[in-house]
Amino acid sequence: MTIDWTHFTPVSAFAGGLLIGLAAAWLILEDGRILGASGLLGGLIPPRAGDWPWRASALAGLIAAPLVARFLFEPAAPSIEATAATLVAGGLLVGFGTRLANGCTSGHGVCGLARLSPRSLAATATFMGAGFLTVFLVRHVL
Amino acid sequence: MNRVSPFFVGLLFGIGLCLSGMTNPSKVLAFLDLGGAWDPSLAFVMGGAIAIAFVAFRIAARRAASLSGEPFHWPTARAIDARLIGGSLLFGVGWGLVGLCPGPAIADIGFLDGRAALFVLAMAAGMALYSGFAAVPSTPGAEVALDG
Numbered sequence: 643m644t645i646d647w648t649h650f651t652p653v654s655a656f657a658g659g660l661l662i663g664l665a666a667a668w669l670i671l672e673d674g675r676i677l678g679a680s681g682l683l684g685g686l687i688p689p690r691a692g693d694w695p696w697r698a699s700a701l702a703g704l705i706a707a708p709l710v711a712r713f714l715f716e717p718a719a720p721s722i723e724a725t726a727a728t729l730v731a732g733g734l735l736v737g738f739g740t741r742l743a744n745g746c747t748s749g750h751g752v753c754g755l756a757r758l759s760p761r762s763l764a765a766t767a768t769f770m771g772a773g774f775l776t777v778f779l780v781r782h783v784l
Numbered sequence: 785m786n787r788v789s790p791f792f793v794g795l796l797f798g799i800g801l802c803l804s805g806m807t808n809p810s811k812v813l814a815f816l817d818l819g820g821a822w823d824p825s826l827a828f829v830m831g832g833a834i835a836i837a838f839v840a841f842r843i844a845a846r847r848a849a850s851l852s853g854e855p856f857h858w859p860t861a862r863a864i865d866a867r868l869i870g871g872s873l874l875f876g877v878g879w880g881l882v883g884l885c886p887g888p889a890i891a892d893i894g895f896l897d898g899r900a901a902l903f904v905l906a907m908a909a910g911m912a913l914y915s916g917f918a919a920v921p922s923t924p925g926a927e928v929a930l931d932g
Contacts, residue, residue: 706794755830
């Protein structure tokens with residue numbers, strides 16, 4: 643295994659992680675909810691009366707974040723290499739899969755692990771393993 | 785439930801994702817590429833986030849309700865079953881194909897990135913497909929069972 647030291651950014655990664663943790667802390671302590679991006683969006687499909695406004699509000703904040711971040715630091719613009727067909731296939735898999743599993747990187751990977759949930763540990767180990775394997779196959783085998 | 789507080793939660797979450805590098809799929813794929821030039825940075829994102837969230841959940845567990853008065857919506861599911869593992873497998877494959885998971889994908893719309901928007905549309909379609917697939921009679925308050 644070779645480590646790519648030139649792109650290694652542990653400090654900003656850790657600092658960003660602290661902010662993500664703070665967002666999760668805020669949502670549970672103030673609003674009694676677990677922070678999970680797939681749940682936020684999935685809970686709107688279909689929307690339920692009385693339940694959709696807080697989800698829409700959180701999603702609006704998430705979309706506004708890159709615009710606000712520009713005033714604080716220089717956020718790296720996303721560099722997406724996937725073709726349109728891959729984007730559609732990947733999006734369908736991520737949307738369907740995260741709903742089937744009731745959570746994604748934030749709900750299981752951050753909040754679930756922080757709650758010491760065995761279920762979330764199993765989910766996180768599975769999607770990370772599948773992610774590592776997929777990238778290995780796409781970049782080094784196929 | 786409060787509609788203003790969640791906006792700032794989303795904002796903070798998104799700023800954290802931008803700072804951490806999670807919103808950049810090429811960085812995510814470099815983290816997932818153990819066979820190439822591996823960039824381990826994103827492991828530190830999870831470390832920082834879990835450190836704070838761990839303390840917050842310990843505090844919440846000792847309280848009867850959240851500060852807003854809204855009861856805690858704790859996940860009730862416990863089973864490690866085929867749905868959990870199968871869903872996580874599908875998610876992991878999609879994540880590995882593109883380098884986007886749900887939070888960063890949604891935040892990337894804020895970069896006015898059309899490709900991210902296409903991914904999020906497909907993701908929403910995948911979720912709608914699931915809603916149709918799981919069109920079992922839903923019980924009120926069923927969302928309590930969600931993990932996130």
